[in-house]
Amino acid sequence: MKYRINNQVVLSQIPLGPLAAHIGSFADFISAQGYALYTIHRQVHLAADFSQWLKLKGIELHCISSDHPRLYLRDRARQVQPCRGDAAALSHLIGFLRGEGLIPTEKVSEPRLTPAEHCAQAYEQYLREARALAEATIVNYVPFISHFLKDCFGDGPVTLSDLSARDVVSFVQHQAQRLHRKRAKLMTSALRSFLKYAHYRGEMSLDLAAAVPVIPNWSMPSIPRAISPDQVKQLLEGIDQHTAVGRRDYAILLLLARLGLRSSEVALLELDAIDWNTGTFSVRTKSGLRHEFPLPFAVGKAIAAYLRDGRPVSGSRRVFLRAKAPIRGFRGAGAIGSIVRHALKRAGIKAPTYGTHQFRHGLATEMLRQGASLGEIGDVLGHRHPQTTMIYTKVDLEALRTLALPWPGGAL
Incomplete structure (x- = not known):
């Protein structure tokens, strides 16, 4: 039966x-x-x-x-x-x-933390609750502090008043040798923040933040690696828009290439953030602020095509969903990076990198060559500081040559 x-x-x-x-x-x-x-x-x-x-x-x-x-x-x-x-x-x-509440949730015993881990955890709570820093900043800062405390105190008691300038300098010198310059600068920023926090709490009589060595910072040391307009065109033409996955990937690549969104902004984009009546949408940037964008016709058309004929049925409010079960939104920016890598490989494009940031660089470079100001580029990319946009002045060498004065006395 x-x-x-x-x-x-x-x-x-x-x-x-x-x-x-x-x-x-x-x-x-x-x-x-x-x-x-x-x-x-x-x-x-x-x-x-x-x-x-x-x-x-x-x-x-x-x-x-x-x-x-x-x-x-x-x-x-x-x-x-x-x-x-x-x-x-x-x-x-x-x-x-x-x-469904049919069986109880098991209590998982929390691992016993060392004094150093307790101290790092308290600092993390301070950054999140008192300073209200972006989650990305917290995630980057706390591991450096955990490592610093472990290096200084091991598994024993943490007595911050025993720290000296020599401890701080020694740690930075040792770690900076194996870190990329940007990571090393991030480490020193984290250390200064933590040492100021410890001094503010009265756990240290001296403010050792001033003892943190400065990592050399050469102005705009490298030119951003940008994907070219021709490569973007080839990439988009290589997407099969007759399939649900193709329609999704096409819309994602358009958001990256035409609007310069970060991969995390695309992954976390929600249906409620799109205003179809005004032709705008908003994203939450890495600084936690809301940034509103116009929705170009081609981009809106691609998103609508995916929502109508490609997006699986789901209670999720994310715009873009996984194609395989369990059907849900992407966990983070890594999924968008994976889509870009596979699309570039399928199209046989030898792009500057296989990452998503090359689209932001490509958009900024093209805007600069078409006469956009650095302020306009910064607004589109959501830069909070003008210095961030200044790096793009290095990419348009041909345009800069037109500004060069002729050599006195003519050609030799």
């Missing part, structure tokens, strides 16, 4: 055990995540077998823990050839049961 779970899955027998009444809801849950029919079948059958095992072991619903799937799979392996996705499938099941 067959038992129908929903309109997609049929079991050979009625499910038994503590999960029997919830297997249908689980099937609907994973179906809504966009999994293929074969995967839904496999996960539901595994859930039914797991429920039968729980019944044989005398384990009730409220007693199920994350250890039970592991024990079940160990027993199952004695009779059935294990499949690679079995553990992940049962992990989805446990997550579903917890989300």
Whole structure:
């Protein structure tokens, strides 16, 4: 006798055990995540077998823990050839049961922190709550401070009043040798911030921030590597817009190339941020501020095509979603970078880099060559400081040559 779970899955027998009444809801849950029919079948059958095992072991619903799937799979392996996705499938099941409130959330004992880690954690909280710094800044600063405290105090007590200028200078000199110049400057900024924080809290009588060595900063040492307009055109023409993934990738590449968005801004773009009536949209920049952009016709058309004929059905408010289950928004900027790398390789383009920032550089370079001012370029790219935009004055050498005065006395 067959038992129908929903309109997609049929079991050979009625499910038994503590999960029997919830297997249908689980099937609907994973179906809504966009999994293929074969995967839904496999996960539901595994859930039914797991429920039968729980019944044989005398384990009730409220007693199920994350250890039970592991024990079940160990027993199952004695009779059935294990499949690679079995553990992940049962992990989805446990997550579903917890989300529905059917089994309790397990308390994970927090690892015991060393005094240095406690100190770094307090500094992190200060940056987030008192200073309200951008998350990107916090993520970059705190590891340097953890390393500094570990280097100075090991796993023992942290007595910041014992620190000396020699400790600070020694740490910077040692670390700067193995870091890129930009990372080294970031490290020194983090150290100055932490030492000022410690002095402000009264944990240090001396303000050792002044003892942090200065990393040499040559003005605009390198020219940004920019993708050329011809390469952008070739890249866009190589995208197959007849597929859902192609429509998504085409819209993403247009946002990068035509508006110079950062990869994180594209990944986190939400449906509510687009105002179709006014033809504008806004993104949250890395500094945490909102930046409004005009929505060019070609870009809006590409996004609309994806939303209408490519975007999977989902409750997510993100504009761009994963093409494979679980269907959800991208976790971060890395996914956009991956899309760019694959698109460049498929098109056979030897771009300056395989990263996403080359599109910002390419847009700025082209605007400069067409006569845009540095202020206009900075506004488009969302630069907070004019110095950031100044680097693009190095890219248009031909335009700069027209400003050169002739040599007195003519040619020799």
